[in-house]
Amino acid sequence: MAGNGKVVRPFAFFRAGNQAHANPNQRPILVLEDVYKFFRPDVPTLRGVNLTVERGEFVFVTGPSGAGKSTLLSLIYRAQTVDEGRILFCGRDIARLTAASIPYLRRNLGVVFQDFKIIGHWTVFENVAVALEILSMPRRLVRARVSEALERVGLAGRGGELTSGLSGGEQQRVAVARAIVAEPALILADEPTGNLDPTLALDILTLFEEINDTGTTVLFATHDHSLLEARAHRIVYIDDGRAIEARKGLGAWADRRTA
Amino acid sequence: MPFKTAITRAARAMREDLRLHVVAISSLTVAFLCLAAAIFAVTNLSSVAESWARQGRMSVYLVEGASPEDVAQLRLLLDGLPEVREVEHVTSREARAELAREAGEAELGRLPADLFPASLEVTLAGGTSAARTAAIAERVRRVRAVEAVETYEAWFGRLEALVATGRVVALVLAGLVLLCVLFVVANTIRLAISGRRDEIEVLKLCGASNGFVRGPFIVEGAVQGILSSGIAVGLLLAAFLALRGDVDATIAALAGVRAAFIHPTIAVLLVVGGGLVGAAGSALSLRRYLGV
Ligand SMILES: Nc1ncnc2c1ncn2[C@@H]1O[C@H](COP(=O)(O)OP(=O)(O)O)[C@@H](O)[C@H]1O
Ligand SMILES: [Mg+2]
Numbered sequence: 001m002a003g004n005g006k007v008v009r010p011f012a013f014f015r016a017g018n019q020a021h022a023n024p025n026q027r028p029i030l031v032l033e034d035v036y037k038f039f040r041p042d043v044p045t046l047r048g049v050n051l052t053v054e055r056g057e058f059v060f061v062t063g064p065s066g067a068g069k070s071t072l073l074s075l076i077y078r079a080q081t082v083d084e085g086r087i088l089f090c091g092r093d094i095a096r097l098t099a100a101s102i103p104y105l106r107r108n109l110g111v112v113f114q115d116f117k118i119i120g121h122w123t124v125f126e127n128v129a130v131a132l133e134i135l136s137m138p139r140r141l142v143r144a145r146v147s148e149a150l151e152r153v154g155l156a157g158r159g160g161e162l163t164s165g166l167s168g169g170e171q172q173r174v175a176v177a178r179a180i181v182a183e184p185a186l187i188l189a190d191e192p193t194g195n196l197d198p199t200l201a202l203d204i205l206t207l208f209e210e211i212n213d214t215g216t217t218v219l220f221a222t223h224d225h226s227l228l229e230a231r232a233h234r235i236v237y238i239d240d241g242r243a244i245e246a247r248k249g250l251g252a253w254a255d256r257r258t259a
Numbered sequence: 260m261p262f263k264t265a266i267t268r269a270a271r272a273m274r275e276d277l278r279l280h281v282v283a284i285s286s287l288t289v290a291f292l293c294l295a296a297a298i299f300a301v302t303n304l305s306s307v308a309e310s311w312a313r314q315g316r317m318s319v320y321l322v323e324g325a326s327p328e329d330v331a332q333l334r335l336l337l338d339g340l341p342e343v344r345e346v347e348h349v350t351s352r353e354a355r356a357e358l359a360r361e362a363g364e365a366e367l368g369r370l371p372a373d374l375f376p377a378s379l380e381v382t383l384a385g386g387t388s389a390a391r392t393a394a395i396a397e398r399v400r401r402v403r404a405v406e407a408v409e410t411y412e413a414w415f416g417r418l419e420a421l422v423a424t425g426r427v428v429a430l431v432l433a434g435l436v437l438l439c440v441l442f443v444v445a446n447t448i449r450l451a452i453s454g455r456r457d458e459i460e461v462l463k464l465c466g467a468s469n470g471f472v473r474g475p476f477i478v479e480g481a482v483q484g485i486l487s488s489g490i491a492v493g494l495l496l497a498a499f500l501a502l503r504g505d506v507d508a509t510i511a512a513l514a515g516v517r518a519a520f521i522h523p524t525i526a527v528l529l530v531v532g533g534g535l536v537g538a539a540g541s542a543l544s545l546r547r548y549l550g551v
Contacts, residue, residue, distance in 0.1 A: 077464070106466030119458055121275070127461075134467040136261055178465070 027091050029055045029186055029217050030076070032243070035085035035095075037071055045071050047241035049085070053219065055185075058212045058249065060228055061221040063238035069221040072238065073188045076219075077111050078102045090185065107135065110179030110187040110216075114194035116171045118163050118178070124150065125159030128177045135182065149181040153207060169200040176207055186217045193224060201227060265474025269482065272475055276454060280483065283447040287440055287487030288494070291533060294429070294436045295488075295495045298529075299521050301425040308422045310516045311415055315342075315383035315392055318409040319399055320376045329404035330379075336402065337381060342391060345382040351375045376406060437536055440487075444480045444540030445547075451476060452548050459549065473545050477538050484537025488530045496520060 030053040037046040045068045053059055061069050074080040075087060075095070082095040094105055118127045128149055132142045150156055153173040163174055172192060179187055189208060193201035205220070205227055212218045222228070228235060234249025273280045319337075321330065330348070337343050349357070354375035359366075383392060389412060396408040452459070462472050499520050507518050521529075 100469075103463075103466040103468045106464060109466075111464055117457070117461055117464065119461060130461060131465040133264060134462060134465055134471050136264070182465075 028052045028088075029057075029090060030219075031086075031088040032072075033086045033088070035072075035075065035087060036083045037068070037075060037080065038083050044083075044241055046075075046238075049238075049241070049243045051236060051243045053186075053217060056212070056215050056217055058209065058218045058233045059220065060231075060233050060235045061219055061238065062223055062228060062235055062246070065223060067238040068241060069223070069238055070190050072243075073111075073190050073219065073221055076186075077109050077188055078105055103134075107182060108184050108186070110182070110184040112172070112175050112179050112187065112189040112192045114191040116168075116175045116195075118171055118174050120162070120164035122163060123159060124155060124161050124163055124166070124174050124177075127163055127174050128159075128181050131178050131182045145181055146177075149177040152180065152210070153177045168196055169203060172196065172200075172204055173207065176204070176211070180211055180216065184216070186219065187211060189218065189220045191222055191224075192220070193222060193227065198226060202230060205231065261471060261474060265471075265478050269475035269478035272451065272455065273479060273482065276451060279447060279450055279454075280479070283443055283483050284487045284490070287443055287483060287533075288490045290436045290439045290443075291488045291491030291529065292494060294432050295491050295521060295526075295529065297425070297429040297432045298525060299495060299499070301422065301429050302521055302525075303516075303518055304418070304425050305422045306516050306519060308415075308418050311411070311418065315385070315387045316411055317381040317383060317392065317396060317399075318411075319379040319381060320406045320409070321378060321404055322406045323373065323376070325377070325404040329402075333379065333399070333402050333404055337379065337399070340395060342384050342387045342395065343381055344384045347380040347382075349378050349380055351377045354378065440484055440533065440536045441540040441543065444483050444537045445544040447483065448476050448480055448541040448544040449548055451479065452544065472549070473542070476545055477541050480541025480544075481534040481538040484533035484535070484540075485530055488533030492521070492526050492529060 030051070032049050032051040035046055035049040036044050038044045049072065061072060063069055071080060075082050076089065078094065078097060085095065086093050087095045089105065089108075097105060122130075125146055128146045129142050132145055137145075147156070147159065150159055153176050155170065155173050155177065163171055166174065172195075176192075187208070192208070193204050196204060201224065208218050208220060209231070220233075232250060233247075234245075235247040237244045237246040319333070321333075334346055334348075337346050351372040351374075354377065355370065355372050358375065383395075392410050393412070396410050399405055400408050459472055499518075503518060511517055520526075
């Protein structure tokens, strides 16, 4: 069992917040080096992806359906394992973590999906609190942190409602709250607006930008051109299994702040 | 703390999927009830066997109209043997009265007394071997006033065999119940896992350790084992208390011992064992269907 009552955070010092601001020269939060992923022996889905993400950046990951965006993200939260290459998260190679270490990696990541992945028969509070309960956090602290997260996603005071009764956009906000409540350094969003209509999609994008404004790095996978055009963030285009820099962004949050 | 949340989450899951768990617990209760009943039977049989073994007995039936001198001489002979602890003279009249009382049939009391042979009831010292008892019987049998000698050897042998068989049956039953509990719990937990795939996925994505994911399922398996064995022991106890009045008199009359319930240690072992096997059954399922 995790923790013996203590909060286990081997990467605790990599949390979001002031450190990036205090030391803008520190190493990038995420580096992919020559990453290969094969689902079939002869046809690699990813063939030599190189990508560096600075602390506090907002990066769109795009490309046609089936290009490998989801695969790329799943290698980072370790639902998949790389076949070749390295992935450095906060300087550590997570490509070949042992199964027992994967939970500790995931506690430092927030992941949001197109299909929300929230539990309909749980309340909003329970859906968000679960990310803290696995850390064996005391009940009172959980309550305070969850209500703060719900406030940030615009669901203040709605913790008692069943999530199955919420609209799609609200359900995705619950998922975002769950992703940010443990204050991870990096948020991975895999087509988080794919099930939402255009105005809601923009709302959710804005929500991620607000989270990014507090220093959290965001990797936002989407094939929705209207979103890419609506904002000036950096775009990484996945094509033929490789990552291409399609647009330079405004830089990392730390750089923007110090600039 | 993780243990506490495992219990909280298990309690909640069991409430949400009450039917599944009620069905599992009731079938397991039946299995445990069979085992507990077998243990109960063996417990009482062996206490009868023990009491018989403790006090070896011999009935020396006298020929009809044996003279008081002959009887006195026979008593003298018996009292002279080191293994003989006590000799009691039961007349025909007394034999009739005793049978009538034990059987609770007043009718028997009206039969002619000479239908019941007079006897000397001999109590042997504890630990007298079967061979020695047989030798004494042989010697007594040659006395003129003796019609027959009953050493109860055959009865005792049969009872011993029954107890031995009972023990084997109880052991086999225990094995079957163990398999049954493993099977039922593993299946129930398999269903519980498939009903909660989404929750498990969310937990793992949030970084829950395998232990955190397993915890409630293990608790659920253990609770199934503990509840079903506990209910079975409770039901048996209730039945025992309700029927004790009748059963006790019969057993006391036949075997000279009082009916006893399963020893408390064995009852506790049954419940603890039920819990452990339930947890193991759950762990099997988790390993197989969750890979954790
Ligand atoms: N678990 C998997 N097993 C086999 N093939 C997969 C698996 N996941 C993805 N793929 C394949 O990898 C390719 C990229 O898929 P994906 O990463 O989901 O693309 P995207 O998210 O860009 O639409 C697809 O051809 C898909 O069939
Ligand atoms: Mg995808």
